[in-house]
Amino acid sequence: MHEGVAAYVLGVLDEEELEEFERHLDTCARCQAELQDMAEIPSRLDELKHLPSAAEDDPPMSMSR
């Protein structure tokens, strides 16, 4: 259950899993601490959307398979 914190922070859990994780979060100090640690990561990843080369020039960064 603890590993769901990253998916929760990134907003990529299904609705059902999201609710389940939030109930877990209410009682899990470890996930609360990791939520704080990871909360700014999505904003950093959003910066990639302003960098054309990141999406286009580098095969591993795009749909390579």
Next chain:
Amino acid sequence: MCPVLGHLAGKLESTDAEAEHRIAVLYQEFGGPLLRHVRKSTGNDLQWAEDVVQETIVRAWRHSARLQWEPSLIWAWLLTVARRIVIDGRRRKSVRPHEVEPPEVDMLAVPDGSERALSAMVVADALRSLSEEHREVIEQTYLRDRTINEAAEILGIPPGTVKSRLYYGIRALRVLLRDKGVAG
């Protein structure tokens, strides 16, 4: 009193004055920063950003026990709730995720463009430093607006594996970005 707060205060009239006070404090403390943060992910769409902040505050009110968390945890939770609301809104608004559109070169020409591009390159470098497995799940979920289950199907691996790799990948990314001084 702002419209959101007035609306909430009305709802709370017959319930708990202490809860009402907590909401007021919450809005005063986080409303402004949250709006500035959300605007970045709504493409500077102010109306949409205000709606997202309002919905976030309403959700916080519904889970008032969480308002007793320490402020930095409340902030992290509010950011996460707001982000999810933006993502859900984007999914409703468009069949195609926005980031699949070709990036505008002009985006780099705005006043803070060079700084932003520099920061983006740091993030791109960090992402490249990850293992292939970790980078892949970050790309196939968040960067392409897909859920864990959708990405699992595309990658042909179990959802639990995607979730686990995402966890270790994000932890590794956080360490890399912290070392480079762009994430706290």
